[in-house]
Amino acid sequence: MSGRKLDSGGRGPVPEAGAGFGPAREIERRYALEVFPKRDITIVRGRGAEVWDDRGRRYIDCVAGIGVASVGHANPAVAEALAAQARTLVTCPGIFYNDVRARLLEKLAALAPPGLSRGFLCNSGAEAVEAAIKFARLTTGRTGIVSAVRGFHGRTLGALSATYRQAYREAFEPLVPGFSFAPFNNPGKLRDAVCEGTAAVLIEPVQGEGGIRPATAGYLGAAREVCDETGAMLVLDEIQTGFCRTGRMFACERYGVVPDMLCLAKGIAGGMPLGAVLGDDRVELTPGRHGTTFGGNPLACAAALAAIDFMENERLDERAEALGARFLERLEARLPARVRAVRQVGLMIGVELRERCRPYIDALAREGVLALAAGTTVVRLLPPLVISRKQIDEVVEVLVGVLE
Numbered sequence: 460m461s462g463r464k465l466d467s468g469g470r471g472p473v474p475e476a477g478a479g480f481g482p483a484r485e486i487e488r489r490y491a492l493e494v495f496p497k498r499d500i501t502i503v504r505g506r507g508a509e510v511w512d513d514r515g516r517r518y519i520d521c522v523a524g525i526g527v528a529s530v531g532h533a534n535p536a537v538a539e540a541l542a543a544q545a546r547t548l549v550t551c552p553g554i555f556y557n558d559v560r561a562r563l564l565e566k567l568a569a570l571a572p573p574g575l576s577r578g579f580l581c582n583s584g585a586e587a588v589e590a591a592i593k594f595a596r597l598t599t600g601r602t603g604i605v606s607a608v609r610g611f612h613g614r615t616l617g618a619l620s621a622t623y624r625q626a627y628r629e630a631f632e633p634l635v636p637g638f639s640f641a642p643f644n645n646p647g648k649l650r651d652a653v654c655e656g657t658a659a660v661l662i663e664p665v666q667g668e669g670g671i672r673p674a675t676a677g678y679l680g681a682a683r684e685v686c687d688e689t690g691a692m693l694v695l696d697e698i699q700t701g702f703c704r705t706g707r708m709f710a711c712e713r714y715g716v717v718p719d720m721l722c723l724a725k726g727i728a729g730g731m732p733l734g735a736v737l738g739d740d741r742v743e744l745t746p747g748r749h750g751t752t753f754g755g756n757p758l759a760c761a762a763a764l765a766a767i768d769f770m771e772n773e774r775l776d777e778r779a780e781a782l783g784a785r786f787l788e789r790l791e792a793r794l795p796a797r798v799r800a801v802r803q804v805g806l807m808i809g810v811e812l813r814e815r816c817r818p819y820i821d822a823l824a825r826e827g828v829l830a831l832a833a834g835t836t837v838v839r840l841l842p843p844l845v846i847s848r849k850q851i852d853e854v855v856e857v858l859v860g861v862l863e
Contacts, residue, residue, distance in 0.1 A: 500512050508845055510829070518829050521831070522830065523843045524725075529702055530775070534765075537730070537769070540761045549757065571709070571721060572709065575717070576740070581734040582734055582754050585614060586751070595691075595692045599691065599692060604637055605657055607642070609672065610623050610663055612698075624668070643662075646681030649685060653689050660692070661694045663695070664700055664714065665699070665804050665807055669834065671808060680714070680716060695711055695718040697723055698724045698725050704726060709721065720736055727766065728766055729766035770844075778845075806844055809838070810862075812838065813836075814836065828854055842854070
């Protein structure tokens with residue numbers, strides 16, 4: 460794989476248009492317990508940084524499964540690993556050892572910041588956060604969890620309790636007790652919030668749902684210091700920022716801060732459901748205190764090993780850094796007046812508008828670019844890291860045209 464040319468966006472042959480696909484929209488409307496507001500698009504195929512709908516229309520995908528498809532859609536290396544593993548062994552519970560799981564745990568320990576040498580494998584980012592909360596409470600014997608204003612950590616009850624936005628929380632209250640919030644990037648307020656009863660400080664190095672807001676070095680450094688002073692554990696949620704998205708394998712490398720636990724998911728396995736918590740030797744865990752049926756299954760682990768090899772061989776961290784800088788330079792040269800700010804770390808990009816962003820996200824889709832919202836005013840772009848320079852330039856052209 461080393462040396463493969465990716466400037467075509469990682470594309471192979473263009474898939475044929477989607478003639479023959481069934482009435483997916485009607486079927487989903489009839490049978491789904493719907494939790495997402497649907498867009499009027501049915502995605503049926505993908506390749507690299509592009510997807511096609513059931514009418515054969517092509518889009519540049521800056522959603523990427525909400526930051527999941529980092530190595531591109533239908534990545535051949537991941538597909539080959541999945542096919543081979545599916546013919547060998549799909550599932551293996553944690554009560555037995557497994558060769559593929561062992562290789563992935565060893566690989567994650569080698570990639571992680573120093574000291575994070577132990578791992579728990581699960582199925583999603585929310586599960587990783589849930590596990591980290593339990594591990595922190597078990598290790599410290601404390602119950603308090605401090606997270607950040609605008610932070611997002613998931614929608615299961617524990618992760619939701621650490622998530623700030625009231626619109627996500629209010630229908631499910633009362634939530635888990637013991638959670639509190641401190642302003643993001645305010646070291647003084649964070650220090651005030653952490654006490655002898657705090658089990659963990661749980662924060663994102665770059666807030667994703669919160670508007671693509673990077674932490675300052677002083678803030679993350681203060682978080683490390685206050686945890687050391689009080690005995691609390693520092694848990695970094697790198698579910699969206701991990702695996703080359705920010706121009707580093709993990710965003711905490713940009714800050715020189717090593718957490719006690721690192722929560723991972725999204726880009727880890729080329730699109731397969733997989734999450735992980737990496738921890739240091741301080742994490743106390745004994746058999747029977749936590750568990751998972753599907754976590755660490757050989758199929759997902761094989762996909763992760765192939766995806767991580769691809770990231771390393773193709774230097775997707777460097778690619779994200781360079782292409783993110785290219786996007787920013789080209790957009791700022793023609794910045795529309797309705798843009799309040801642009802925040803960019805690698806290929807994690809937020810364009811904050813002076814008005815609601817949803818009409819412009821819909822307009823982008825009509826022009827062939829798929830994007831996300833991050834709050835009510837921020838257009839969020841999380842393209843596959845195999846996106847080409849030509850495709851980046853096309854996204855900028857479409858974005859400027861829509862915003863003007």
